Amino acid sequence: xxxxxxxxxxxxxxxxxxxxxxxxxxxxxxxxxxxxxxxxxxxxxxxxxxxxxxxxxxxxxxxxxxxxxxxxxxxxxxxxxxxxxxxxxxxxxxxxxxxxxxxxxxxxxxxxxxxxxxxxxxxxxxxxxxxxxxxxxxxxxxxxxxxxxxxxxxxxxxxxxxxxxxxxxxxxxxxxxxxxxxxxxxxxxxxxxxxxxxxxxxxxxxxx
Numbered sequence: 140x141x142x143x144x145x146x147x148x149x150x151x152x153x154x155x156x157x158x159x160x161x162x163x164x165x166x167x168x169x170x171x172x173x174x175x176x177x178x179x180x181x182x183x184x185x186x187x188x189x190x191x192x193x194x195x196x197x198x199x200x201x202x203x204x205x206x207x208x209x210x211x212x213x214x215x216x217x218x219x220x221x222x223x224x225x226x227x228x229x230x231x232x233x234x235x236x237x238x239x240x241x242x243x244x245x246x247x248x249x250x251x252x253x254x255x256x257x258x259x260x261x262x263x264x265x266x267x268x269x270x271x272x273x274x275x276x277x278x279x280x281x282x283x284x285x286x287x288x289x290x291x292x293x294x295x296x297x298x299x300x301x302x303x304x305x306x307x308x309x310x311x312x313x314x315x316x317x318x319x320x321x322x323x324x325x326x327x328x329x330x331x332x333x334x335x336x337x338x339x340x341x342x343x344x345x346x347x
Contacts, residue, residue, distance in 0.1 A: 141174040141231055142337060143224050143238045145245040149179035149196065157265050160324060161241055166192035167330040173337070174231075178223045178245075180216060187223075197223040210282055213244050220248040228256055236341035237295075239263055243283060246290035253293060259340050262294035263322075264304060269311055288312055295340040298322045298333070 144165060148158040161177070168175045169192060181198035189195050199219040206212040228235045238260040240249045249260040268283045291297060291312045297319045299305045305319045322332045 140236050140337060140341060141234055142168065142236055143227055144175065144177045144241065145220060145224065145238055145249060146177065146179050146241040147244040149177055152181050157241060164333065165194040169193040171330055171334060176227050178220055199223050208279060210279060214247065217245060217247045220245050221251050224248065224252055225256065228258065237261060237337060240290065241265060243287045243290060246286050250289060250293045259295045261296050261298060261336055261340055262290040263298045264308065267307060267311065296320055296336050298336055300324055
């Protein structure tokens with residue numbers, strides 16, 4: 140199996156807990172014979188390297204240096220995320236089973252890769268805009284909710300870390316319950332559960 144993880148933070152760039160979580164998961168996927176490639180953002184250090192844990196990491200910078208908001212930063216960065224992920228796809232002989240997108244930031248890239256190259260994706264939810272900015276209904280917040288909705292609509296599967304978050308995704312975005320899988324970061328079965336989701340998304344041809 141070959142998977143690309145899209146995440147807006149990854150070591151050495153750490154903004155919150157997501158960076159270390161994805162780092163640990165990627166290393167465990169490699170140990171389970173998944174060819175794992177992370178595509179992430181890092182203005183200070185760009186390029187593709189194979190880390191000591193066996194994970195390939197492509198770090199890209201934003202081609203636009205001045206931004207009015209997080210949204211302009213995000214949407215201009217997505218073109219570089221798409222390019223880097225497409226490079227993995229072509230360098231692997233057009234063999235890429237899926238992408239796994241952590242939070243909303245790179246949903247536009249995942250949707251483009253799905254519709255242009257036929258690569259299905261998992262939307263792995265760490266937080267929601269309604270929780271980050273409760274009650275906010277400015278165009279900024281509505282735009283982020285729109286990107287989140289697009290991710291839920293286009294993803295083959297959605298993963299969340301708790302029953303509570305699953306219920307919130309259903310309540311706020313009306314996502315079918317059968318599309319959502321709980322993958323708790325606190326359990327010893329984390330990698331096993333993620334692999335089960337990956338196999339369901341990639342289909343019967345994907346092997347580990």
